[in-house]
Amino acid sequence: MQRRLSGTRVQPFKTLDEPTLVERAKSDPEAFGELYERHVDRIYNYIYYRVGNPDDAEDLTARTFFQALDNIGRYEHRGAPFSAWLYRIAHNLVANWHRHRSRHKTVPLDELLPTPAPMAGPSAVVEKKEAREVLLEAIHRLPEDRQQLLILKFVERLPNAQIGQVMNRSESSIKSLYHRTLIALRNDLQNRGLIQK
Numbered sequence: 184m185q186r187r188l189s190g191t192r193v194q195p196f197k198t199l200d201e202p203t204l205v206e207r208a209k210s211d212p213e214a215f216g217e218l219y220e221r222h223v224d225r226i227y228n229y230i231y232y233r234v235g236n237p238d239d240a241e242d243l244t245a246r247t248f249f250q251a252l253d254n255i256g257r258y259e260h261r262g263a264p265f266s267a268w269l270y271r272i273a274h275n276l277v278a279n280w281h282r283h284r285s286r287h288k289t290v291p292l293d294e295l296l297p298t299p300a301p302m303a304g305p306s307a308v309v310e311k312k313e314a315r316e317v318l319l320e321a322i323h324r325l326p327e328d329r330q331q332l333l334i335l336k337f338v339e340r341l342p343n344a345q346i347g348q349v350m351n352r353s354e355s356s357i358k359s360l361y362h363r364t365l366i367a368l369r370n371d372l373q374n375r376g377l378i379q380k
Contacts, residue, residue, distance in 0.1 A: 202260045209256050219248055222266055225339060226273050232334045233277045243280060247273045267348035274331065274349070321371045329364040336361065 196204060196217035207214035226247055231240035250272050251258075258268060322330060328350065335346045347357045372378045 201265050205255070205258060205260060205265050209258075215252055215255060218251075218265065222269055223248070225266065226269055229270060229334060229339055230273050230277055232338050233331075234280060239280065243273065243276050246276050250276070263348040264345060267345060270335075270349040271351075278327075317372070317377055318368075321368050321375075324371060325364065325367065329360065329367070332357065332360055332364060 196207070196214055199207065199214075199217075201218075201221075204214055204217060208218055223244065227240055227244045230243045230247070231237065234240055234243065247269060251269055258265075322333060325333075331350065332346065335341045335349060341349070343357045343361070344354045346352075347354045350357065352360070369378070
């Protein structure tokens with residue numbers, strides 16, 4: 184879509200780089216709409232894997248973008264992608280959601296593990312399902328920050344630098360946390376006799 188302002192041709196929002204689009208969104212709701220379109224699916228997926236319920240995920244995604252719209256005027260680009268700011272808003276809303284419901288956080292990470300091939304026999308299907316359940320239970324026993332790290336790493340497929348921006352940690356801190364998380368998962372599974380030492 185091309186628009187004209189004061190006789191000049193305006194660049195379509197889809198072709199704008201993100202920092203320029205964010206600046207435009209501070210005064211133009213259509214520009215914010217483009218930011219929404221670029222990020223809504225990833226923010227929804229992130230929230231969904233944190234709350235495990237599509238209705239709650241939709242509600243929290245909407246709240247994330249309402250808060251972003253309300254505060255876009257105060258947003259300052261400091262080298263981190265705009266999505267890192269959105270993930271922080273989403274993270275805070277999810278944390279409040281869990282506190283409000285007074286229950287332990289669960290993260291349905293079923294899609295992280297590959298599903299069995301359609302030609303697999305019944306015993307292979309059962310074995311893969313049991314392995315998936317064991318791994319998910321082990322992940323659910325991890326502290327919240329480690330669950331968040333696994334979601335950002337394996338569901339959102341973000342690089343360590345961007346995960347660090349979302350979690351307010353350095354890239355080296357994320358690498359270290361990731362390493363400790365994998366060791367903790369392995370030790371948990373070994374202590375329960377599910378894998379060999």
